[in-house]
Amino acid sequence: MSENKLTAELISFINEWKNKQGNLIMVLHKVQEHFGYIPREIAFEVADLLDVPVAKIYGVVTFYHLFKLTKPGRNQISVCMGTACYLKGGEDIILDLERQLGVGLNAVTPDGEFSMEAVRCIGCCGLAPVMTVNGEVFGSVKTAQLKTILAKFRGK
């Protein structure tokens, strides 16, 4: 895939961090911010630039829940399954979204529009149940609202 190339901005970010200790996780965050995940080709390039083994990069990527190895949907839905949200019906939100999207957790809809994941507490427990779409937080979510929320993002 030719689209997966480090941009000039990413390269300069990596160079800026290259000589700082403990840079790898910060660099991976930046890469994921750009691509939405950590593409394989990029992992190799980062390994070269930072002069660390590819195995170390995969070791780190697979350890942390936030790093993804596959491309997510254009719109990323995260449903909170922290304790407060769980008690207030977070699971029902997931079930309903699964039905509306036609795919389950951690999968991308066939049109590439949405992907959904369960996350652990985003710290808005007072508004439980909570979900986010592309980082925008929706609180006190009711299943009846989900259609409207999805429509707000679909095709945009």
Added chain:
Amino acid sequence: MKFTRDTLKSHRSGLHAAQAGTTVLVGMGTCGIAAGAKAAFQTLEKAIADKKLKNVVLKKTGCLGLCFSEPTVEVKNANGSSTVYGNVDAALAERIAVEHLAGGKPLTENVYEQPAADIFNQSASPLKQTRIVLRNCAVINPEIIDEYIARDGYAALEKALFDMTPDDVVKEITDSGLRGRGGAGFPTGRKWQFTKNTPADQKYIVCNADEGDPGAYMDRSVLEGDPHSVLEAMAIAGYTVGASKGFIYIRAEYPLAIERLNTAIAQAKQCGLLGEKILGTEFSFDIELRLGAGAFVCGEETALLTSIEGNRGMPVPRPPFPAVKGLWGKPTVINNVETYAAIPIVLLKGSKWFSRIGTETSKGTKVFAVTGKIKNSGLIEVPMGTTLREIIYNICGGIASGRQFKAAQTGGPSGGCITPEFLDTPIDYESLQAIGSMMGSGGMIIMDEDDCMIDVTKFYLEFTVDESCGKCAPCRIGGRTCYNILDRISKGKGQLDDLQKLKDIGHAMRKASLCGLGQTAPNPFMSTMKYFEEEYRAHIVDKKCAAGKCKEMLTYSIDAEKCVGCTACARRCPVSCIAGEVKKLHVIDQSKCIKCGQCFTACKFDAVKKG
């Protein structure tokens, strides 16, 4: 400009003199914004400009803690009186501008009680809450350093640098009785002393802002509402132990807190309050952020340090403790956000003042995030020793929708539950431990009779199993085995000797796990088995879940009296196991039913029964 001691002082008095008029504060933490605070802010902004209101200052601020009524707006009058409005949408914001700000008549609807008196001008009758850690949250605009300085911000750093030796600081913190708020409750003064006494060419100050306990957001609120208090405390720690570099390890799930910290660090550097030669002295101190990436175990201090170093966040055995051998092998102070946020005020007001608050062994206040089935869920700060009853019934308005209180879980997946008979136990480190719970970092989840303790316990265990780093066998294998047992019980396939098995494995995990995650993972089931043994037995022997949460034990059936044959249930059923014609009785084929509950929600006639 870079301040010196004198210019900082005169700058602060200048700021004090400038304060006058009416201030309108809009709570704009993550939660407030999610609830629509931006619309309220914009409406107020426009109305104040349109009406050319003089002497009215509109500010965005951190959170007031009234999460249940977000967005919140507080109007502070020049004479010191104030009104707190909740659930402020654009329409209400417009009315506040017209009637209260322009017309001088406060509204009578949507008015809430002020959570706590301002400790800087403490009124004679203190309210139920005492805000020490949250002293500036919802008072200042966290993005403007002057607002922090005006509230005696960086005065503690100044005092430490000019009037105190490092030993004086250690003594003051030790005498105050401040204990770590990240969970374990280790005396902060002693921790600093150890690090100070370990000779090294380089030392580090680390702030633990990983806040992984689901259902807890005290640290997020402090960082979003008052980031400078943490920066100031870290600099004080640096001066005390002889470190020139600090790191804040913050979870990536908190983008707004990260943004505000970055703003605060940049401003502090510009003012010479961080960076080279702070306030013109020989002391230099710098702070950088490092982001977490969604691993709960990285809240554990040794795992956190390993993660800052850029590795998989696996814990390592202690000793050596970080105070001796921490980040990159150097002596390191690691404290929680809330612990740091208390430090400046302890130095300013003195250890005596601080240690008067709280109980014999637990001094000061604790912030709790009270969530779950509580009427007024929110962020509260109370003196140590406050009882659960006061928190639930006096501060948070009791249980939502009039149900019965069943249990409160403190300490999250590492903690245990507090049952109704312990409602009057004073909340401090020792008392909670004595009843099998723990202080934890401050998440407090309230459960009512609709919650099943087996279901909740299974939920916590699923969490710890998922978050176990897998390094040691007791946690990796023990946790999984216990989860399987609980899963079995929740599906009506448990046996009575399962309870003994859980206890045995639980004891082994507590004794043999390498880090706190595995050592505390059994707490939820050990505690619920102790207090809710009957409920476990009902699941195992009678195959009944009274709360109706363990879905495998439920049966759905259709009431022939009530069914009107609308077909809604049959159309929703994912496995098409509901038979019936239009306007005729519908029947569920129990052998195919997967107990998804869709028919129950679909039926508008209350005809589908769950039991």
